[in-house]
Amino acid sequence: MEEAIIIEKSVIIVAVFAITMLFAMYCTLAERKIAAWIQDRRGPNRAGPGGMLQPLADGLKLFAKEEFMPNTPNTFLFVFGPFISMTMALMTSAVIPWGDTLEIGGRKVILQAADINVAMLYVFAVLSVSVYGIMIGGWASNNKYSLISAMRVASQMISYEIAMGLSIVAILMMHSSMSLREIAAGQHEMHWNIFYQPLGFFIFLICSFAETNRTPFDLAECEQELIGGYHTEYSSMRMGFFLFAEYAAMFISSTLLAVLYLGAYNYPGMTWAAENWGENTANIIGIAVLFGKICFFIFLYMWVRWTIPRFRYDQLMNLGWKTLIPLAILNIVVTAVVLLLNR
Amino acid sequence: MIEILFYILSAVTLGSAFLTILSKNPIHSAIWLVICFFSIAGHYALLNSQFLAMVHIIVYSGAIMILMLFTIMLMNLNISDEIAKPIVTKIIATVCFCLIGFFLVSSLAQTAPALETYTQTGVDFQTIQVLGKVLLNEFVLPFEMAAILLLMAMIGAVLISKKEKKTA
Numbered sequence: 001m002e003e004a005i006i007i008e009k010s011v012i013i014v015a016v017f018a019i020t021m022l023f024a025m026y027c028t029l030a031e032r033k034i035a036a037w038i039q040d041r042r043g044p045n046r047a048g049p050g051g052m053l054q055p056l057a058d059g060l061k062l063f064a065k066e067e068f069m070p071n072t073p074n075t076f077l078f079v080f081g082p083f084i085s086m087t088m089a090l091m092t093s094a095v096i097p098w099g100d101t102l103e104i105g106g107r108k109v110i111l112q113a114a115d116i117n118v119a120m121l122y123v124f125a126v127l128s129v130s131v132y133g134i135m136i137g138g139w140a141s142n143n144k145y146s147l148i149s150a151m152r153v154a155s156q157m158i159s160y161e162i163a164m165g166l167s168i169v170a171i172l173m174m175h176s177s178m179s180l181r182e183i184a185a186g187q188h189e190m191h192w193n194i195f196y197q198p199l200g201f202f203i204f205l206i207c208s209f210a211e212t213n214r215t216p217f218d219l220a221e222c223e224q225e226l227i228g229g230y231h232t233e234y235s236s237m238r239m240g241f242f243l244f245a246e247y248a249a250m251f252i253s254s255t256l257l258a259v260l261y262l263g264a265y266n267y268p269g270m271t272w273a274a275e276n277w278g279e280n281t282a283n284i285i286g287i288a289v290l291f292g293k294i295c296f297f298i299f300l301y302m303w304v305r306w307t308i309p310r311f312r313y314d315q316l317m318n319l320g321w322k323t324l325i326p327l328a329i330l331n332i333v334v335t336a337v338v339l340l341l342n343r
Numbered sequence: 344m345i346e347i348l349f350y351i352l353s354a355v356t357l358g359s360a361f362l363t364i365l366s367k368n369p370i371h372s373a374i375w376l377v378i379c380f381f382s383i384a385g386h387y388a389l390l391n392s393q394f395l396a397m398v399h400i401i402v403y404s405g406a407i408m409i410l411m412l413f414t415i416m417l418m419n420l421n422i423s424d425e426i427a428k429p430i431v432t433k434i435i436a437t438v439c440f441c442l443i444g445f446f447l448v449s450s451l452a453q454t455a456p457a458l459e460t461y462t463q464t465g466v467d468f469q470t471i472q473v474l475g476k477v478l479l480n481e482f483v484l485p486f487e488m489a490a491i492l493l494l495m496a497m498i499g500a501v502l503i504s505k506k507e508k509k510t511a
Contacts, residue, residue: 077374116393117393117470117471118393118394118397118471121394121397121398121401122397124397124401124405125397125400125401125404125405127405128400128401128404128405128406128409129400129404129405131409132377132409135409135412135413135416136374139370139416147416150416151413151416151417154409154412154413155413158406158409158410161405178471
């Protein structure tokens with residue numbers, strides 16, 4: 001029994017890791033293809049059929065490039081920065097429910113690496129710590145532009161974490177649980193949170209953009225003002241790690257959006273499918289549905305990137321502190337009143 | 344298994360705490376302190392209080408230390424900027440620290456019997472559901488007092504950082 005659980009969890013962890021990596025890899029291609037599509041170009045189409053091997057070629061190029069070391073007294077921290085970013089981007093995936101239970105050989109397998117009852121707090125803990133990679137890397141670069149960029153990232157992420165946390169509180173109140181598994185199970189059929197919490201969804205969506213440093217919140221990477229950003233001094237695969245971490249974080253935050261607001265693995269007609277085609281089939285369709293929702297959000301991220309220009313820094317701070325936080329508090333109050341009246 | 348983890352975590356906690364004090368560079372100190380906070384959160388997790396572990400990471404490693412690093416990085420402190428403190432200050436600081444240490448150790452020694460009763464009953468007393476009920480029923484007054492205190496501190500901070508309007 002004990003060994004079976006260890007094997008089961010190891011398989012899930014390795015599978016989740018591999019899928020995240022694969023998604024992050026092909027996100028780089030998808031980003032360029034979507035950019036090309038929006039700007040009426042063809043995009044990368046040389047490596048493999050339709051450019052399908054482009055991520056591999058990019059990876060090979062990054063590995064083969066010269067590793068340049070800036071003149072910094074903090075070599076260790078400089079090397080360590082990208083690795084913190086990468087680790088933190090991957091750690092959230094531990095508590096995400098990728099599907100309902102599957103029955104394999106008479107055993108019920110829960111498709112989740114760890115079902116802890118403070119999963120939501122865990123997600124926030126990882127989010128709040130993920131800024132260290134950029135901060136330490138930017139500071140250890142010994143370059144004032146990198147430092148300015150790192151400071152921008154830190155203050156932006158701290159500001160938007162507050163609104164993000166407050167928008168989640170309304171969901172916790174509705175489901176009276178912090179476990180992502182119970183939140184996912186509570187949205188069965190079409191009882192998705194987005195229909196009950198439209199305002200909360202928008203706040204969370206905007207904050208997700210800010211937390212992943214994507215346009216229109218990518219002030220950390222202003223070519224015009226900061227030369228490059230926190231990764232100006234990085235080259236070769238260390239630079240690749242920073243970029244890869246950004247895409248991995250984007251995948252994870254898309255997953256969180258899908259799990260929290262778009263009903264996770266639930267889809268209309270799931271009970272019907274379970275009755276007619278069996279539990280396993282219904283749940284496998286559920287996994288596919290979850291990945292469909294994730295792909296939609298990844299597309300949304302890229303779509304917004306090529307549509308909306310960057311904010312100015314004071315606009316970004318005003319939006320975070322003066323608009324999103326009051327709105328999130330209003331959302332909590334309204335949710336509380338409605339819950340009390342419906343009791 | 345848990346005992347081995349405890350010893351590893353304790354070694355990390357003590358080691359990083361010492362390095363926090365011994366590092367010459369203030370930013371290195373801050374990073375060691377972050378590692379120290381993480382291993383303390385690990386201790387909480389070993390005691391099966393997941394809530395406390397997560398909140399500890401969010402508040403200390405996630406918020407306080409980031410703001411602290413932020414400040415130190417922007418100030419760009421060097422060793423040459425450091426003011427040499429008089430020997431009297433150093434002695435007083437050491438004495439104060441020893442007193443606090445003595446107080447903490449003695450108060451923790453007092454709590455050991457109380458802890459025993461908890462482990463024997465096996466009642467769930469640290470999940471968020473239980474914590475929430477206890478905080479909002481039995482300890483609602485201190486809880487609200489703490490909330491008001493934090494609110495006051497926040498308003499005060501905003502008031503201080505606000506630029507004064509120029510009187511034309």
